Amino acid sequence: MLNTPSNIKFINYFKIFNLLSALLILFSIISIIYKGLNFGIDFKGGTLIELRVESSEIRINDIRSSFLKMNLGDVSVKKFGEENDYLVKFENTGQKSKIENIKNELLNDLGNNFSFRRVENVGPKVSKELLRSGLIAICLSLSAMLFYIWIRFEWQFSLGAIIALIHDVIITMGFFSVLEFEINLSIVAALLTIVGYSMNDTVVIFDRVRENLRKYSSKDINEISNLSINETLSRTIITSSTTLFALLSIFFFGGEILNGFSFAMILGVIFGTYSSIFIANPILIFLKVNQDSFLKNK
Amino acid sequence: MLYFSKLKILFIYVVILFLSYFSISNFLYEGFKPFNKEINLGLDLQGGSYLLLEVDTSPIVLQKIQTKFTSIKKFFRENDIKFSNIKIQDRSIYFEIEEISKDKFISEFTKKKDNQINTYFEKYKEFEFLYEIDENEVLISFSKFGIIEIKNVSIVQSLEIVRRRIDELGTNEPNILIRGNERILVELPGLDDPTRVKNLLGKTANLTFRFITDVDSSDFGSEKMLFEDSGEEAIVSKRIVLSGDNLIDAQPRMDTQTNQTVVTFTMDRLGAKKFGRATTKGVGKRLAIILDNKIISAPVIREPIVGGNGQISGNFTFQSATDLALLLRSGALPAPLSIIEERTVGPDLGKDSIDAGTIALIIGFSLVIIFMFIKYRTFGLIANFALIVNLFLLAGVLTIFEATLTLPGIAGIILTVGMAVDANVLIYERIKEEMKIEKNNIIAFDSGYRKAQTAVLDANITTLIAATILFFLGSGPVKGFAITLGIGIITTLFSVYYFARHLTSFYVLKNKDKEISI
Numbered sequence: 001m002l003n004t005p006s007n008i009k010f011i012n013y014f015k016i017f018n019l020l021s022a023l024l025i026l027f028s029i030i031s032i033i034y035k036g037l038n039f040g041i042d043f044k045g046g047t048l049i050e051l052r053v054e055s056s057e058i059r060i061n062d063i064r065s066s067f068l069k070m071n072l073g074d075v076s077v078k079k080f081g082e083e084n085d086y087l088v089k090f091e092n093t094g095q096k097s098k099i100e101n102i103k104n105e106l107l108n109d110l111g112n113n114f115s116f117r118r119v120e121n122v123g124p125k126v127s128k129e130l131l132r133s134g135l136i137a138i139c140l141s142l143s144a145m146l147f148y149i150w151i152r153f154e155w156q157f158s159l160g161a162i163i164a165l166i167h168d169v170i171i172t173m174g175f176f177s178v179l180e181f182e183i184n185l186s187i188v189a190a191l192l193t194i195v196g197y198s199m200n201d202t203v204v205i206f207d208r209v210r211e212n213l214r215k216y217s218s219k220d221i222n223e224i225s226n227l228s229i230n231e232t233l234s235r236t237i238i239t240s241s242t243t244l245f246a247l248l249s250i251f252f253f254g255g256e257i258l259n260g261f262s263f264a265m266i267l268g269v270i271f272g273t274y275s276s277i278f279i280a281n282p283i284l285i286f287l288k289v290n291q292d293s294f295l296k297n298k
Numbered sequence: 299m300l301y302f303s304k305l306k307i308l309f310i311y312v313v314i315l316f317l318s319y320f321s322i323s324n325f326l327y328e329g330f331k332p333f334n335k336e337i338n339l340g341l342d343l344q345g346g347s348y349l350l351l352e353v354d355t356s357p358i359v360l361q362k363i364q365t366k367f368t369s370i371k372k373f374f375r376e377n378d379i380k381f382s383n384i385k386i387q388d389r390s391i392y393f394e395i396e397e398i399s400k401d402k403f404i405s406e407f408t409k410k411k412d413n414q415i416n417t418y419f420e421k422y423k424e425f426e427f428l429y430e431i432d433e434n435e436v437l438i439s440f441s442k443f444g445i446i447e448i449k450n451v452s453i454v455q456s457l458e459i460v461r462r463r464i465d466e467l468g469t470n471e472p473n474i475l476i477r478g479n480e481r482i483l484v485e486l487p488g489l490d491d492p493t494r495v496k497n498l499l500g501k502t503a504n505l506t507f508r509f510i511t512d513v514d515s516s517d518f519g520s521e522k523m524l525f526e527d528s529g530e531e532a533i534v535s536k537r538i539v540l541s542g543d544n545l546i547d548a549q550p551r552m553d554t555q556t557n558q559t560v561v562t563f564t565m566d567r568l569g570a571k572k573f574g575r576a577t578t579k580g581v582g583k584r585l586a587i588i589l590d591n592k593i594i595s596a597p598v599i600r601e602p603i604v605g606g607n608g609q610i611s612g613n614f615t616f617q618s619a620t621d622l623a624l625l626l627r628s629g630a631l632p633a634p635l636s637i638i639e640e641r642t643v644g645p646d647l648g649k650d651s652i653d654a655g656t657i658a659l660i661i662g663f664s665l666v667i668i669f670m671f672i673k674y675r676t677f678g679l680i681a682n683f684a685l686i687v688n689l690f691l692l693a694g695v696l697t698i699f700e701a702t703l704t705l706p707g708i709a710g711i712i713l714t715v716g717m718a719v720d721a722n723v724l725i726y727e728r729i730k731e732e733m734k735i736e737k738n739n740i741i742a743f744d745s746g747y748r749k750a751q752t753a754v755l756d757a758n759i760t761t762l763i764a765a766t767i768l769f770f771l772g773s774g775p776v777k778g779f780a781i782t783l784g785i786g787i788i789t790t791l792f793s794v795y796y797f798a799r800h801l802t803s804f805y806v807l808k809n810k811d812k813e814i815s816i
Contacts (some may be wrong), residue, residue, distance in 0.1 A: 050647065074613055100493045109516055116490075117647040120546075125639035126350065130773065137771040144763045152756055186706055189776045193713065193783065197762030200757040204724065207753040235727040238673065241718040242666045246716025249662035255654030257342075258709055264714070 017278040029175020040184035045127035046091040050118035066109040081256030134188040160283035164275040186261040194268025201276040299747035300803035317694025340704035345645030347492040350483040387584035390439035462628035510584040526592040531802035544569025550619035550624035559614040570606030578602040654710035681722040686797035691789035713809030714786030721794040
C-alpha cells in the first residue's frame, strides 16, 4: 500500500470525522471541567516518596496504614512499576512534615526493609509558578506556531494549523482526565512536543497544498486538498510509524518515570497525524482558500 | 543538488569526525582524553539532591528600617527639620512635621541626589525611600527598588554563607546558584540523604553572648528567652557582649575533665578585647550563649576570659557539636532560608533509569533502522547511516557544550531517532514522484531534493520553536529534554542535507544510467 500512490477520497470523510472530533473535544472539555485533571505534586504542591521494600512480607496495606498513622492528611499509596516499588504522595500540611521523621516512623513499623529511591517536595509557591510557566509555555508555543505559519503561508493556513493543534492538545488532556493519569512537568514537555510534531505534519501537507494551488490553476480547493493529502500520505504514515516505534519503546522499556510522558506523546502523534488530515484541511476548504490567496505573493 | 565540491565533502567529513571524536571521548578513560569535556549526568540519572531555597527578606527590611530610624532622626536635627511623634509603624517610619520644615524636608530628603540618607540609585533612576505626606503627617517607606536592593544584597550574602556551609561538608562538586533575587538553587550530586544539609541550611546561626539579668522583663533593656533543651525561661539583657561575627574559628572538642563534647572558639582581636572587658566586670554572673533566639547554655563566669579563646558547653552529641562549630565557622545568614522545593533521587534509581533509557534507545533505534531498510533498501541504508552519524553528532555537540543529560533528555534522543528519518522520508517520497515524470535519474533526484527542501525546513523549524520555548520556560530535567530535542533537530538537518545527500549523490552518479528503484 505504501508503494503505490493512493487515491483515497478523504474529503468524503471530512464531515463524519469532524463530527467525531467535535464530540471528542466536547467530552474532553466536559471531563476536564467536571472530573478535573489529576495534577501531580509539581503543580499541586506536596510530597512524593518512591519507596522500595526488600521484603515480600510487606504489603501495600502495611505501608498505607503506617503512613496513615503519621497524620499527613490525604495520603495515597500506589504500586509503581516493579513488584516491590511504591509511590506515596501526600499534600503539604501546615506543619513541616520532615522526611527524617517519616523514615523513623517507617523503621518502627516496617523494620529495616525499605529504602527511599526518590523524594520530591514542592512548596505551594513553587507549584503555582510551575503551573503558570507551564501554561505560558503552551500558549506561547501555540502563538509562535500561529505566527510562523502566518509568515510562511497565509492566514487561512495559520488558522487551520492552530485549530488542529488545539484539537490535539485538548483531546490529549481529555484522555488524561478520563484515565486519571497524572499531569506533571514532563506532561507539559510532551504537550509542547506534540504541538511541534502536529505542526510538522500539518506543514508538510500545507506545503503541498500551496504547491498544487500554484500548479493547477483550474482545480478547486476540494480537489487540491484531496490530492495533496494523497500525495503526502505515504510520508505521513512512514514518519508517524517511526516516531511511534521510538515512543512505544520508551513506553515499554524506558522505565516507569517516562510512562506518562511517552503515553501523552503516543496520543499526540496519533491525533496530530489525524488532525493534519481531517481538521487542518477541512478548515482550508471552509475558509475557501483558492489560487488567488497566493497571487499577491508570486 | 547532487554536486559536491571536494572541499565541501572534506568539510562534511571533518565535521563528522570532529564531533564523533568528542562523543566517543565520553567513553574513554580519564588519562586518554586530550580535552576534558564530558556530558554531565543530571541528578535524576546520577542520583543526588536538588534544593531550592528562598530567602525571607522581611526581617531584614524591618532591621534596616530600625537602623534608618536613628540616622533619619539625626539627619533631621542636623538639617534643622522640625518633627515630632516619630515612630516605626509596620515597615515604615511615621512622624509629624512642622509646616515650616515641609519644603526643606522635601528638597533635602527627596530631591537631592547626593544626600547622605536617602540613597539615589543611578541604575534604577529611583530613590531608596518613598514618602507620603498628608497635611503634616509623613510616612517614609522603602521604594520598590529600595526593597530590590535589599534583596540583592542579602541574596549575595546568603549565597556566600550557603556556599561556605556546603563546602565545609565536603560534598562532591556542589552547584550553588542564585535564581532571581530571592532564591538560591543548590544541587548536590551523589547525595541521597539531604537531611543534614537541610538542617544546616535551615539555621540562621545567629550567635550572641548576653548576660542573664534578674531585672523584670518589662524593662526595655531585657527580654525573655527559652533554653534550647529544657524549655525553661530566663531573662537576658538586650546588650550584646559578643556576636558570632567576632569569631574566627570554632571546633568540636572533647572536654577531658567533664567528658563532655564542647565547641571551642577563637575570637578576633576586637572580640577578645570586648569579651575580656565584659567577663572581667561580670565575674559571678551567668553569661547566656544564644543561638537563633534560644539559649544553648548559660555558664557562670568564674574568672575573666581574656585570651580570646572560649568554649561552649551544652547537651551536645559529637555530631551536633560538629554541626554547631561548622555553622559558627561559616557565619550567620543575613535572613532565614526556607526550602521551597526539594528533589532527591537515590543512586540506584538513577542507575535503573540509565539502564531503562539505554534499552529503550537501542530498541527504538533498531525498530526504526529495520523499518527504513525494509522500506527503502539501498536508500534505507543511506538513511540509517545518516541516523547513526546523527547520533554521534548529537552526542558530540552535547559533549562540547558539556550539556546535562537527564532522563527526559534520553527520551528526547529517542524521539529524535524516530523523527530524524522524516527528513529523508520526505525527500525519498518526493524523488519517487519525480521519477514518475522524469526518466533521467540525476534530474529526478536533483528536483526531488530541491522540492522537498521547504517542507523539510518548515517541518523542523516548527519543532525547533517548541524546543526553544521549552528550554526557556522548562525547569530541571525538562530543560534537558528541550536541549537534546533542539540540538537533535539541527544535527538531523546536517546529517540529512549534507551527509545523506552526499552518499545519495555518490550512488546516483555511479548508477546514473541504470534503473534505480526507491
